[in-house]
Amino acid sequence: MSETTEVRAGALDVLGWTCPAPLRNQPRVVMGHGGGGAMSAELVEHLFLPAFGGPDLAGTVDAAALELGGARLAFSTDSFVVRPLFFPGGSIGDLAVNGTVNDLAMSGARPAYLSCGFILEEGVELAVVQRVAEALGAAARTAGVEVVTGDTKVVEAGHGDGIFINTSGIGLIPHGVDLRPQRVVPGDVVIVSGPVGVHGVAIMSVREGLEFGVEIESDCAPLAGLVEAMLAVTEDLHVLRDPTRGGLAAALNEIASASGTGVVVQERAVPVPAAVANACAVLGLDPMYVANEGKLVAFVPREHADAVLAAMRAHPLGREAAVIGEAVEAHPGMVVARTGLGGTRVVDMPLGEQLPRIC
Amino acid sequence: MSETTEVRAGALDVLGWTCPAPLRNQPRVVMGHGGGGAMSAELVEHLFLPAFGGPDLAGTVDAAALELGGARLAFSTDSFVVRPLFFPGGSIGDLAVNGTVNDLAMSGARPAYLSCGFILEEGVELAVVQRVAEALGAAARTAGVEVVTGDTKVVEAGHGDGIFINTSGIGLIPHGVDLRPQRVVPGDVVIVSGPVGVHGVAIMSVREGLEFGVEIESDCAPLAGLVEAMLAVTEDLHVLRDPTRGGLAAALNEIASASGTGVVVQERAVPVPAAVANACAVLGLDPMYVANEGKLVAFVPREHADAVLAAMRAHPLGREAAVIGEAVEAHPGMVVARTGLGGTRVVDMPLGEQLPRIC
Numbered sequence: 069m070s071e072t073t074e075v076r077a078g079a080l081d082v083l084g085w086t087c088p089a090p091l092r093n094q095p096r097v098v099m100g101h102g103g104g105g106a107m108s109a110e111l112v113e114h115l116f117l118p119a120f121g122g123p124d125l126a127g128t129v130d131a132a133a134l135e136l137g138g139a140r141l142a143f144s145t146d147s148f149v150v151r152p153l154f155f156p157g158g159s160i161g162d163l164a165v166n167g168t169v170n171d172l173a174m175s176g177a178r179p180a181y182l183s184c185g186f187i188l189e190e191g192v193e194l195a196v197v198q199r200v201a202e203a204l205g206a207a208a209r210t211a212g213v214e215v216v217t218g219d220t221k222v223v224e225a226g227h228g229d230g231i232f233i234n235t236s237g238i239g240l241i242p243h244g245v246d247l248r249p250q251r252v253v254p255g256d257v258v259i260v261s262g263p264v265g266v267h268g269v270a271i272m273s274v275r276e277g278l279e280f281g282v283e284i285e286s287d288c289a290p291l292a293g294l295v296e297a298m299l300a301v302t303e304d305l306h307v308l309r310d311p312t313r314g315g316l317a318a319a320l321n322e323i324a325s326a327s328g329t330g331v332v333v334q335e336r337a338v339p340v341p342a343a344v345a346n347a348c349a350v351l352g353l354d355p356m357y358v359a360n361e362g363k364l365v366a367f368v369p370r371e372h373a374d375a376v377l378a379a380m381r382a383h384p385l386g387r388e389a390a391v392i393g394e395a396v397e398a399h400p401g402m403v404v405a406r407t408g409l410g411g412t413r414v415v416d417m418p419l420g421e422q423l424p425r426i427c
Numbered sequence: 428m429s430e431t432t433e434v435r436a437g438a439l440d441v442l443g444w445t446c447p448a449p450l451r452n453q454p455r456v457v458m459g460h461g462g463g464g465a466m467s468a469e470l471v472e473h474l475f476l477p478a479f480g481g482p483d484l485a486g487t488v489d490a491a492a493l494e495l496g497g498a499r500l501a502f503s504t505d506s507f508v509v510r511p512l513f514f515p516g517g518s519i520g521d522l523a524v525n526g527t528v529n530d531l532a533m534s535g536a537r538p539a540y541l542s543c544g545f546i547l548e549e550g551v552e553l554a555v556v557q558r559v560a561e562a563l564g565a566a567a568r569t570a571g572v573e574v575v576t577g578d579t580k581v582v583e584a585g586h587g588d589g590i591f592i593n594t595s596g597i598g599l600i601p602h603g604v605d606l607r608p609q610r611v612v613p614g615d616v617v618i619v620s621g622p623v624g625v626h627g628v629a630i631m632s633v634r635e636g637l638e639f640g641v642e643i644e645s646d647c648a649p650l651a652g653l654v655e656a657m658l659a660v661t662e663d664l665h666v667l668r669d670p671t672r673g674g675l676a677a678a679l680n681e682i683a684s685a686s687g688t689g690v691v692v693q694e695r696a697v698p699v700p701a702a703v704a705n706a707c708a709v710l711g712l713d714p715m716y717v718a719n720e721g722k723l724v725a726f727v728p729r730e731h732a733d734a735v736l737a738a739m740r741a742h743p744l745g746r747e748a749a750v751i752g753e754a755v756e757a758h759p760g761m762v763v764a765r766t767g768l769g770g771t772r773v774v775d776m777p778l779g780e781q782l783p784r785i786c
Contacts, residue, residue: 097551102581111579115553119560120543120567120574132575134540137498137599145542145595149580181493183504184479185593187546192456194474201478208479215479216491219593220470221508222461223784227588234544234578236504236595240496425582 100420104313104359107420109322130171130309133241140243142177144168145236151425153200153231155274157267157285158361160233161203163427166290166361168237169211170310173292174364176247176299177239182208184218184235189228200231211290213237239292244303249326249367251306256395257373258331259366261294261380262287262388264316265344268358271426272351280347289362294385298366301379306367312427314418315357319365320403321417324395327367331403333393333415356405357418359426367395450474459779463672463718466779468681489530489668492600499602501536503527504595510784512559512590514633516626516644517720519592520562522786525649525720527596528570529669532651533723535606535658536598541567543577543594548587559590570649572596598651603662608685608726610665615754616732617690618725620653620739621646621747623675624703627717630785631710639706648721653744657725660738665726671786673777674716678724679762680776686726690762692752692774715764716777718785726754 100107131144146167153160165182172179184204188197208215270286272278291310298305307327311319316338324331340348340355348355362385368376373391380386403415450473459466490503505526512519524541531538543563547556567574629645631637650669657664666686670678675697683690692715699707699714707714721744727735732750739745762774 095552095554097547097549097553097556097581099549099581099583101547102579108579111553112577115557116543116545116560116577116579119557120564120577132540132542134575134597136500136539136597137496139496139498139500141495141498141597143540143542143597144576145544145593146578147544147546147580147593149546149582180495181491181502183491183502183595184475185504185506185595186475187506187508187591188456188460190456190458193454194450194456195454197456198474198478201475205479216493217503218471218475218479219505220461220467220475221506221784222456222458222780223508223588223591224458226585229582229586232546232582232591234504234506234593234595236542236544236593238493238495238500238502238597421581425580 099424103418103421104318105418105420131175131177133175140241142172142175142239142241144171145234146171147232147234148427149232149425150271150427152274153196155286156270156283158288159200159203160231161200162207162288163361164204164233164235165207165211166288167427168235169213169290169292172237172239173295174247174308174310175241176245176295177241179211179213179237179239179292181216181238182213182235184215184233186220187228187232188220188222189230190222190225192230197231211292245299247305247307249307249323252323252327252329252367252395254329254395254397255370256306256367257370257391258393259368259373259377259380260316260338260390260392261364261386263339263341264311264360264363265340265348265355265358267361268423268426269344269347272423273347280343282343284343284347287360287362289385291362291364291385294380294383297379297383298376301375302372304369304372306369308364308366310364311360313359315359316365317356317415318418320415323367324403325401328400330396330399331393332396333403333405335405336408337390337392339388339390353422356415357422359423361427458783462777462780463677464777464779490534490536492534499600501531501534501598501600503530504593505530506591506593507786508591508784509630509786511634512555514645515629515642517647518559518562519590520559521566521647522720523563523592523594524566524570525647526786527594528572528649528651531596531598532654533606533667533669534600535604535654536600538570538572538596538598538651540575541572541594541596543574543592545579546587546591547579547581548584548589549581550584551589556590570651604658606664606666608666608682611682611686611688611726611754613688613754613756614729615665615726616729616750617752617754618727618732618736618739618748619675619697619751620723620745622698622700623670623719623722624699624707624714624717626720627782627785628703628706631782632706639702641702643702643706646719646721648744650721650723650744653739653742656738656742657735660734661731663728663731665728667723667725669723670719672718674718675724676715676774677777679774682726683762684760687759689755689758690752691755692762692764694764695767696749696751698747698749712781715774716781718782720786
């Protein structure tokens with residue numbers, strides 16, 4: 069795991085990030101291909117996109133923005149393979165709703181409809197399926213979306229892992245809203261909606277039976293309401309991203325890379341709960357790389373930053389929102405952290421999988 | 428498997444179909460829950476829909492019809508777990524496109540955009556993933572749809588089965604088109620677009636290493652063009668269905684049940700290729716219950732039936748279209764076949780899984 073959290077201090081002259089290995093040197097799928105880091109991006113860029121023959125959208129958006137029948141739609145999909153199915157603060161059912169709802173919300177869309185595809189493993193207790201489905205239904209009601217179409221497949225025992233869920237979602241993008249990393253400019257203020265690293269640590273604690281003094285609950289939550297509150301201040305937000313797999317580090321690197329600006333983060337300004345910090349110290353993890361399921365990071369024009377921050381803090385899911393950095397002209401495409409001691413370090417794109425199957 | 432193909436001759440006085448067992452008597456998921464028959468429907472009706480708290484759409488539509496931003500949209504999802512990944516006439520990539528495209532087309536929609544979620548098993552060769560992705564891309568181009576958003580997850584070796592794919596799709600429903608089983612009325616003519624049973628037999632032949640004299644290729648194909656040709660004759664088609672899992676028998680039973688009309692099928696009129704008939708005889712299957720992936724069944728007002736049939740036969744995917752029966756007032760909700768010998772038999776809803784993992 070060390071490669072994903074490695075610190076390369078003082079490497080500011082290394083302005084580009086180099087693809088660690090072309091796909092042809094990697095003959096088989098490894099866990100890292102699903103980690104939301106560089107290997108995932110590589111698989112999309114070098115294998116899926118050429119095969120699909122579509123536009124090069126790698127790493128730029130969580131949801132596609134489409135025109136159909138005169139409507140401006142956001143369309144997104146996510147599969148969920150989290151282990152265990154139930155964890156402190158949520159379940160695969162909650163994740164399946166909030167993950168897709170949040171991907172839609174990050175494009176500024178109002179999430180409206182979800183599809184839901186279950187792949188069940190033969191032998192799973194129907195009572196478990198029911199608990200998951202009920203959690204999913206409750207999460208959908210909380211998020212204000214409707215599950216309108218679905219599908220169920222069953223695979224033989226030993227060929228699946230209990231329950232996998234795919235949700236896809238459609239939402240409506242209000243006119244005037246245009247959230248894309250390409251809109252980021254130097255001077256933009258970087259705001260995170262609350263403490264980071266909670267979801268990943270919550271999963272690890274229950275999976276490994278670890279105790280960190282207090283039970284850490286996942287932050288899994290639907291963010292469309294928070295986004296709406298932010299857009300009510302100004303439609304001119306530049307980009308939003310929910311830092312899930314790969315954490316804040318992956319989200320900021322994707323934005324830096326796609327926008328061609330540099331990003332500077334004030335390390336001390338990043339809110340990390342004490343319990344998460346302790347757990348990360350024990351596990352050898354960097355909270356910047358740990359997944360969140362109820363947080364967003366926003367790049368906001370400087371003139372609107374105070375008002376947007378105030379609006380976020382007035383929302384239940386943004387009470388601990390904080391300015392953590394800014395977009396800069398220096399080191400385009402690269403994320404740099406100013407450490408508490410006055411030094412700097414490069415915040416790399418994670419390579420592969422730090423915590424497998426956390427969503 | 429016998430329960431899925433059982434013939435109950437002369438049971439016309441049995442007008443209702445009885446749910447074989449409430450879910451509470453079935454503690455665990457079995458293969459039949461994914462078979463597209465009665466057990467699948469039961470799981471949706473008694474577990475998923477109550478949990479989701481949505482409208483009761485069980486068994487009535489393949490795609491949801493929605494209003495969003497003034498557009499009339501169709502939205503559908505399907506997961507694909509077929510074994511093997513490649514088979515005569517197609518692959519999981521082709522199925523993943525055509526399955527969802529066809530679900531959209533059955534609502535009369537013009538399919539436009541697909542999402543694509545891969546669940547990969549650690550250790551799968553990337554060359555295999557690439558072949559599948561290329562097949563998927565080629566199928567999308569053939570079907571005239573664009574893959575616009577995606578997701579990749581990886582599960583540990585032994586916790587998946589190579590490659591699972593979910594696709595969801597969005598299409599635009601033209602104004603005036605309203606395809607629903609509830610629109611079926613006695614007198615409607617039942618038309619099938621071509622020979623049935625081909626896909627399921629193609630999968631079985633390669634999976635079991637069986638030889639049936641000639642290689643049987645899957646009929647996997649996108650049907651939106653054929654539907655467009657039919658709608659060009661009249662917008663007043665009543666319902667379309669692609670008879671996939673559970674075959675023609677399941678599709679007709681779903682329509683009969685949701686429409687509250689009876690359906691009579693002339694057994695000799697149902698086109699069954701000799702190779703499929705032979706294979707079914709060897710395997711103890713009924714072609715009416717075997718899956719298709721490039722066929723549709725249409726309920727058409729009698730006054731339009733000749734013209735719709737002619738339009739279908741003029742299309743490459745409908746050349747062997749045939750009238751196979753009609754909707755009737757008698758035995759509402761029940762499908763009955765007139766046999767070649769002048770007798771009648773009830774065509775039951777299949778219970779569970781006849782051929783597991785054929786899509």
